[in-house]
Amino acid sequence: MKVSMLQKISLAALASAGALILSAGSAFAADAPKIDSGDTAWMITSSALVLLMTVPGVACFYGGLVRKKNVLDTMAQSFGTTALVTVLWMVVGYSLAFKTNSDASVNQFIGDLSYLFLKPMTLTSVSGTIPESVFMFFQMTFAIITPALISGALADRMKFSAFLWFMGLWLIFVYAPIAHWVWGGGWLMTAGALDFAGGSVVHLNCGTAALVTCLVLGKRIGLGTENMAPHNLTLSVIGASLLWVGWFGFNAGSAVAANFNAGMAAAATQIATGAASLSWMFVEWLIAKKPSILGMTSGAVAGLVAITPASGFVDPTGALIIGLAAGVVCYTSSVWVKKWLGYDDALDAWGVHGVGGALGALLTGVFASNAINSAAHGWLIDGNAHQMVLQLEDVGATFVYSGIVTFIILKLIDWTIGLRVSPEVEVEGLDINLHGETVR
């Protein structure tokens, strides 16, 4: 991702320098800006794959994990977020996250409003080697899944109206700035922090918001005394499998081209996911005496999360180690740390995405290899210990900013329209009370 953004910036610089590109290009260059058809085809495919991760991926994964009385509300959260963020991204999100602010100091933190309603984007606008329409759509699918993942922590107890306000405000005030810091030319990108596909921007960010949300909301009624077992693990297995498949658009697509980096990112993603699924399964087998399918799928998601920032920067061995670590660490955070600290992260959005994202961001600094990506100088292979400082800054800044602003947004919603459903609604179920529908 970072590499492609650099390419994009350098291309823009060349273009603004005048007729340099045109004179250097072929005779056809005068007609329309050049795009690469292979890259374009892959990026449209990738965008659709990333969309597949949210609907139906997250919708099914989370939907199966909740109780039957709340499955439709949980799926409505994924579906509603998809629709809402699509419109908000078109109106203002893309501009704030990816456009360069003319004030260089402001640009360290946020883009500008020059692309409101995407007005300046034309048929032939180009971003790197692909149409800007495709780049905008690709980034839109990331902006969709990030807030949608938070719904795992607030399941079973949040008002749908409050949820929609939360998603919209969070996109604009949390996601857009952090995406700008790391991918849109902001301070972390300038400093050289490595995040190929969104370990901190997407996963640590949504995971932190998830942790804050479940702390602000409080525990579900009946936690610890009532049976809150998943109502349909078949649905969850399908959802997790769709996440796995769609993730190749997420990680390999983040090369923003069909090239060597995309290929290695795809390979690293597959290797880390397999390793993480096994490591979670074996730890659980050892401790809880049975290898559960929920454990295998949770491990796979943990591996996908942890390899996200590293894919495109690490070799297959690095991917294997990151995957093995992700399974064990995310098992520990979701099973033991949660129980120990007592917060009710219903579907482990923090335990898997937050912890896995932070772990992946740090291990990216450890295993990034200049031989895999010319933009990277990692610690272990390239001897660049300073990269670890940058990765820690990346993790720390994301955690602190996301945590604080998420808290403010939630408090504002709580003071105005209220966050949580009434105990009566919560016990009876959100589907029938909030949506007027039930699953029989």
Place this chain on the structure above:
Amino acid sequence: MKLIMAIIKPFKLDEVREALSGLGVQGMTVTEVKGYGRQKGHTEIYRGAEYAVNFLPKLKIEIAVKSEVADAVIDAVASKAKTGQIGDGKIFVTALSHVVRIRTGETDGDAL
């Protein structure tokens, strides 16, 4: 006439049904049920969260027979549904006062 109601382990259904066919039993009703007895329940664990499941899935079979074959039917169910493990189930026998076959209007012994 007797109504024999048995709660059995689900995987024993086929053996019980075959044995009853061999005795000339003409029909039975099977229902999926949940319940507990001395077996109590079991524990399910999801990502470390443990839930006690108090009601276990069983099958309830109901057979209406003439009094003279009741003992043979009870013996057949008892022997075929038995594993020797806790949770094998129970057989309840009640007197049956009246039976009607809806299609023909036949009653009692003729309706069985």
